[in-house]
Amino acid sequence: MLQWDDIRYFLAVARNGSLSAAARSLNVEHSTVSRRVDQLETEIRLRLFDRLPRGWQLTDEGNDLQSRAEAIEESVLGFQRSASGVDPLAGTVRVSAPPLLLSNLILPGLAGFIASHPVITLELIGERWAADLMRAEADIAIRLGRPSEPDLVARSVGEVSYGLYGLEHWTAPSRRDRLYLGFDDSIPDLPQKQWFDEYGREAHFALRSNDMGTLLNAALAGLGIALLPDFLATSYPNLLPIPLDRPAPTRPAFLVMHADIRRSQRVRITADHLIGILTEALGENTRGPSSKPR
Amino acid sequence: MLQWDDIRYFLAVARNGSLSAAARSLNVEHSTVSRRVDQLETEIRLRLFDRLPRGWQLTDEGNDLQSRAEAIEESVLGFQRSASGVDPLAGTVRVSAPPLLLSNLILPGLAGFIASHPVITLELIGERWAADLMRAEADIAIRLGRPSEPDLVARSVGEVSYGLYGLEHWTAPSRRDRLYLGFDDSIPDLPQKQWFDEYGREAHFALRSNDMGTLLNAALAGLGIALLPDFLATSYPNLLPIPLDRPAPTRPAFLVMHADIRRSQRVRITADHLIGILTEALGENTRGPSSKPR
DNA sequence: CAGGGTCTGTGCATTTATAATCGGATAATG
DNA sequence: CATTATCCGATTATAAATGCACAGACCCTG
Numbered sequence: 001m002l003q004w005d006d007i008r009y010f011l012a013v014a015r016n017g018s019l020s021a022a023a024r025s026l027n028v029e030h031s032t033v034s035r036r037v038d039q040l041e042t043e044i045r046l047r048l049f050d051r052l053p054r055g056w057q058l059t060d061e062g063n064d065l066q067s068r069a070e071a072i073e074e075s076v077l078g079f080q081r082s083a084s085g086v087d088p089l090a091g092t093v094r095v096s097a098p099p100l101l102l103s104n105l106i107l108p109g110l111a112g113f114i115a116s117h118p119v120i121t122l123e124l125i126g127e128r129w130a131a132d133l134m135r136a137e138a139d140i141a142i143r144l145g146r147p148s149e150p151d152l153v154a155r156s157v158g159e160v161s162y163g164l165y166g167l168e169h170w171t172a173p174s175r176r177d178r179l180y181l182g183f184d185d186s187i188p189d190l191p192q193k194q195w196f197d198e199y200g201r202e203a204h205f206a207l208r209s210n211d212m213g214t215l216l217n218a219a220l221a222g223l224g225i226a227l228l229p230d231f232l233a234t235s236y237p238n239l240l241p242i243p244l245d246r247p248a249p250t251r252p253a254f255l256v257m258h259a260d261i262r263r264s265q266r267v268r269i270t271a272d273h274l275i276g277i278l279t280e281a282l283g284e285n286t287r288g289p290s291s292k293p294r
Numbered sequence: 295m296l297q298w299d300d301i302r303y304f305l306a307v308a309r310n311g312s313l314s315a316a317a318r319s320l321n322v323e324h325s326t327v328s329r330r331v332d333q334l335e336t337e338i339r340l341r342l343f344d345r346l347p348r349g350w351q352l353t354d355e356g357n358d359l360q361s362r363a364e365a366i367e368e369s370v371l372g373f374q375r376s377a378s379g380v381d382p383l384a385g386t387v388r389v390s391a392p393p394l395l396l397s398n399l400i401l402p403g404l405a406g407f408i409a410s411h412p413v414i415t416l417e418l419i420g421e422r423w424a425a426d427l428m429r430a431e432a433d434i435a436i437r438l439g440r441p442s443e444p445d446l447v448a449r450s451v452g453e454v455s456y457g458l459y460g461l462e463h464w465t466a467p468s469r470r471d472r473l474y475l476g477f478d479d480s481i482p483d484l485p486q487k488q489w490f491d492e493y494g495r496e497a498h499f500a501l502r503s504n505d506m507g508t509l510l511n512a513a514l515a516g517l518g519i520a521l522l523p524d525f526l527a528t529s530y531p532n533l534l535p536i537p538l539d540r541p542a543p544t545r546p547a548f549l550v551m552h553a554d555i556r557r558s559q560r561v562r563i564t565a566d567h568l569i570g571i572l573t574e575a576l577g578e579n580t581r582g583p584s585s586k587p588r
Numbered sequence: 589c590a591g592g593g594t595c596t597g598t599g600c601a602t603t604t605a606t607a608a609t610c611g612g613a614t615a616a617t618g
Numbered sequence: 619c620a621t622t623a624t625c626c627g628a629t630t631a632t633a634a635a636t637g638c639a640c641a642g643a644c645c646c647t648g
Contacts, residue, residue, distance in 0.1 A: 030595090051597095079359060313625075
């Protein structure tokens with residue numbers, strides 16, 4: 001196998017005219033240079049230098065090859081320039097999160113970040129099911145619940161709290177006359193679903209859906225009372241919180257990255273910013289209103 | 295100091311998608327590849343791969359640099375070609391050709407050449423898939439069909455003609471009762487395969503293979519009728535040509551070299567001799583018998 | 589002509605790089 | 619659901635590359 005570095009040694013000798021001078025320019029011993037040029041000559045079955053007592057001189061064949069070697073060097077320099085010119089910030093960061101959390105909580109806080117980091121392209125993936133970070137489907141994921149996979153680093157960013165919300169006319173009826181808008185059975189062991197099914201057992205569920213957006217819109221249309229994340233409901237003024245006689249569930253929120261990807265600078269600063277947004281909205285001191293029932 | 299060879303390892307991982315695959319292609323251990331890529335990343339202060347459990351994946355930065363690395367590789371290959379191009383007569387010439395063309399057509403005509411050029415070592419590479427001349431996998435290639443790569447010079451050496459052949463008892467049956475020995479679907483758009491599938495549509499294909507040698511031996515064993523190159527079939531006296539009601543396909547044959555390599559004397563005279571052998575066997579005036587059905 | 593400087597070649601000790609192996613985790617397979 | 623294959627990472631023994639030191643050759647200079 002031809003060693004690319006041997007060509008580097010060849011060039012140095014060709015330019016400096018002697019083993020020793022080449023060795024000095026490469027910061028190695030002259031014996032090393034000698035061996036590697038020998039190696040190259042053996043590999044390509046060509047004598048590149050005449051070994052004169054006063055120094056090594058290029059043969060005709062070696063002379064022909066010098067320009068070829070310089071072309072390689074030029075390419076390598078191009079590689080290096082390109083490498084140092086590459087802005088490690090430039091590129092895409094893919095963020096995966098539950099759709100409504102993305103659209104109603106993360107997105108509004110992103111304007112400044114986008115403006116101040118024009119070289120970063122954000123790819124926001126709204127998925128009900130957590131993206132697989134091990135498969136690099138996303139660089140950063142926001143998950144409700146602590147992830148169990150190894151090699152994943154999780155940073156707690158507060159808690160998503162829930163509350164019952166409905167239009168004004170739903171605040172009056174007694175609990176028996178209420179109509180509830182609940183979750184369907186697509187995820188039977190969802191904590192908030194279990195809580196809600198239990199809470200609303202003596203009333204009637206008018207509608208069930210697996211889509212939080214649908215439930216939100218149903219509540220906004222006045223169809224009944226839905227269990228909604230506080231961060232979501234509080235941004236709609238006509239949705240009023242329904243007093244609770246027992247605490248509503250909460251779910252811990254985590255920002256998750258692959259341990260390896262964390263070392264990328266642009267992913268890191270994006271993650272830092274997201275952590276800022278999320279802890280601001282979900283952190284202990286700014287918890288939504290439902291946890292302190294009015 | 296940036297080690298040029300590290301870029302070679304980087305390229306291998308980028309192309310093979312995993313440490314292990316890259317290591318296999320380089321004939322080293324995966325730990326070596328890992329260390330050298332780490333080294334390169336340290337040197338250029340850039341993260342080139344995401345280490346995922348299932349393989350290493352290029353980061354955006356790595357992706358940018360891959361084309362640069364390929365430019366370097368291209369220069370090195372140019373260096374190598376140039377090196378073998380200025381070489382005098384002694385040395386190795388690697389010839390790539392379809393296996394049966396090599397063994398049954400080229401090889402028999404080579405005895406005199408080998409005897410009269412003892413300093414040349416011939417390396418005959420029988421490959422179903424054309425060797426990559428740009429990557430210096432061979433010095434000379436015989437291909438059926440005009441090559442499209444730039445920097446390659448192609449010399450027409452005649453045409454490989456085909457005919458149907460079988461043992462004597464297959465000359466009698468009507469076309470409906472024949473058994474055919476055909477090509478499988480590994481190369482669906484092979485011209486002779488398409489022709490044969492069409493020609494034999496009302497009869498039965500007893501056997502299919504992707505290996506011409508297998509089909510030849512099947513025909514020699516009396517299993518049925520195969521579509522064989524005339525140069526091949528005519529060297530087996532008991533294989534008789536089956537009359538055709540429409541002309542069989544032919545494929546143009548080319549001897550191909552890299553433009554740089556053509557300058558090498560030993561490659562040149564080898565190529566000249568091969569052109570002699572091939573035009574003698576495949577040229578216009580010596581076309582095989584199947585094109586003039588009996 | 590002697591002496592200092594610089595060059596190459598070579599043998600040997602040391603440092604460095606590599607191969608070999610094991611273990612754990614993950615997909616693909618039947 | 620067990621089996622097989624493949625991947626990566628870590629560790630240790632081995633092999634290879636390098637540095638080092640010395641010897642001989644050449645040139646220049648005083």
